Amino acid sequence: MAVERTLSIIKPDATARNLTGQINARFEAAELRIVAQKRIRMNREQADMFYAVHKERAFYGDLCEFMASGPVVVQVLEGEDAIARNRELMGDTNPANADEGTIRKDFGESIEANSVHGSDSPETAEWEIACFFSRIEIIG
Numbered sequence: 001m002a003v004e005r006t007l008s009i010i011k012p013d014a015t016a017r018n019l020t021g022q023i024n025a026r027f028e029a030a031e032l033r034i035v036a037q038k039r040i041r042m043n044r045e046q047a048d049m050f051y052a053v054h055k056e057r058a059f060y061g062d063l064c065e066f067m068a069s070g071p072v073v074v075q076v077l078e079g080e081d082a083i084a085r086n087r088e089l090m091g092d093t094n095p096a097n098a099d100e101g102t103i104r105k106d107f108g109e110s111i112e113a114n115s116v117h118g119s120d121s122p123e124t125a126e127w128e129i130a131c132f133f134s135r136i137e138i139i140g
């Protein structure tokens with residue numbers, strides 16, 4: 001297993017409920033290190049750009065509106081097999097289908113307000129991290 005980095009976003013539904021610390025504790029308990037982190041509010045153009053891969057999907061407009069509706073915490077997680085490990089911690093996209101003990105099962109409200117985002121491949125992770133962080137902001 002290689003040490004990887006992945007882009008994580010704690011979404012507006014979770015920041016609104018003051019869950020940043022509880023979610024971060026799960027990452028750290030799973031030996032993912034938070035090597036960069038900032039709380040921002042995306043504007044609609046930034047959300048559209050970040051989720052452009054989904055622009056043909058029916059949910060794209062609502063998703064981007066939601067992601068721009070409040071603060072998010074963007075972060076880089078680093079660790080062995082970080083991309084898959086984070087996806088295991090998050091659980092299924094739809095909280096209703098997520099396994100017990102996953103972040104989305106415990107905190108997610110709906111398929112849209114599902115509390116967290118995580119990169120799905122090394123290529124995506126590299127692109128997503130570069131959307132929010134420069135090299136000098138990532139301190140391993």
Ligand code: CMP
Pocket residue numbers: 054059063093111112113114116117118
């Ligand atoms: P995320 O991991 O941020 O990637 C894309 C997001 O689209 C996903 O989590 C969901 O929150 C959101 N989404 C909304 N509706 C759907 C849907 N029908 N299928 C998949 N993702 C959806």
